[in-house]
Every structure is written in C-alpha cells, then in structure tokens.
Amino acid sequence: MTTWGLILETTVGSGERKHTEAYVMAHVEGEREAALAELERRARAYAPEHPRNPKRRRLFRAGDGFLLVVDGSWQSHATRFCVAELLDDTDRPPPAERREPEPVAAEERPATAATPPPPPPPAAVDRDEDGVPVKPSWLGRTDLP
DSSP states (O other): OOEEEEEEEEEESOGGGOEEEEEEEEEEESOHHHHHHHHHHHHHHOOOSSOSSOSEEEEEEETTEEEEEEEOSSOEEEEEEEEEEOOOOTTOOOOOOOOOOOOOOGGGSOOOOOOOOOOOOOOOOOBOTTSOBSSOGGGTOSSOO
16 A cells, blocks of 8 residues: 655745755555545645735645645745655554454453442541641642542
8 A cells, every 4th residue: 555645845934044844744545646635635724834914825736736825914935735655764663464353252252341430539638717728739639630
C-alpha cells in the first residue's frame, strides 16, 4: 500500500530573516485521490500565522497540491500544500505482521468484570470558621478530587 505525505511549505519569520520551511502534516495510506482529498480539507481549514489581519484569502489547485495566497495590509503570504509519495523514512517503524485473530471458545472467554465499587466518602476535614480547610492541599489532603 502506498504511503503519501501531506506537505506544507510556508514562509516564516519577517524582514531579512524571512525564509521558507517545510512540514509533514500527516501521512495517508492508500490511493493518491484519497490523499489529495485529505490535503484539500486541511488546506481549506489552514489558518496561517501571517498576515495577522488578512484582507483576502485565495486557494488554488496547482499540480499535486494547492496554493493558498492570503493578502494582508502590506504584503501577501503564500503557503503551498502538496502530496508526495513516501519512498524512504529512516525513522519509520517496521511494518507489523498481520495475523488473523484466533477464535476463542465460549468456555475460554473471560468473564466480564464487575463494575468497581464506588470510592469511599471523603474524610472529615478541619475547617476555619469561614469554611476554608486548615490543612492546605500540598500537605497531602485527600478530600480534593
């Protein structure tokens, strides 16, 4: 089964420190169309950090993804969303072996556990005349949830 990465490329920083960073938002297993549908859902819901006061928002379909252009008061900010097939991942766990569950005979099935008993009522607590406990919570009070 093919694994697709949902990639987000966005501009971060400001002034001379402004640069583009890429993030893997999620992985989708299955068909490319399913990955594109999930990517579109995420692109429509994405709220970029900049501009702070957006004036106009436009979402374009572009090749294997989408381009979000948000116009601010002074400048526009662009965010790209794309689908890419995952070919290699050094931190990917090995695939688990799929085994069918073994049928369990009726006499081997565990009995359903009874509901646990209710907790005991809280112990009486010494209180001042205004109702505030004398012993603070950090000294091991047991009457707090």
